[in-house]
Amino acid sequence: MNTVLKELQDRDILVWLDLIAYDKVVSTNLVTLVKPKHMTLLKPEIKYEIKQLNEKKFIVAVNSKFPALWCWLELENTLTKISDNFFHLREDKKYSITISLDSILTLVEFEKKLIIRSLYNTY
Numbered sequence: 001m002n003t004v005l006k007e008l009q010d011r012d013i014l015v016w017l018d019l020i021a022y023d024k025v026v027s028t029n030l031v032t033l034v035k036p037k038h039m040t041l042l043k044p045e046i047k048y049e050i051k052q053l054n055e056k057k058f059i060v061a062v063n064s065k066f067p068a069l070w071c072w073l074e075l076e077n078t079l080t081k082i083s084d085n086f087f088h089l090r091e092d093k094k095y096s097i098t099i100s101l102d103s104i105l106t107l108v109e110f111e112k113k114l115i116i117r118s119l120y121n122t123y
Contacts, residue, residue, distance in 0.1 A: 012039045030088045044068035055104040063094045068118035075113040
């Protein structure tokens with residue numbers, strides 16, 4: 001067995017799975033060896049970039065310094081449709097989410113209302 005794995009506890013191990021078809025990742029998942037409440041999580045330090053496609057559609061690209069598990073985005077007091085709103089964010093990957101709004105917002109207004117959370121924020 002690898003000496004690095006011998007030094008880790010079950011609560012410290014995350015196994016990332018990627019399903020690749022025709023050289024493209026089509027699905028990802030995560031396997032943990034313990035229940036989420038027993039995991040040792042670091043503050044993920046999530047960063048984001050926003051690109052406005054039109055008055056009602058934005059793309060938010062997120063990444064983090066450490067894994068951010070069960071992430072979700074919301075806009076305060078705003079009705080939205082979010083392309084993927086419960087995902088795991090790997091520390092080495094950028095993840096893009098499309099957000100469609102029922103009302104018109106400027107980029108500045110959108111950013112003020114944007115809230116990004118993960119499992120880390122629940123305890």
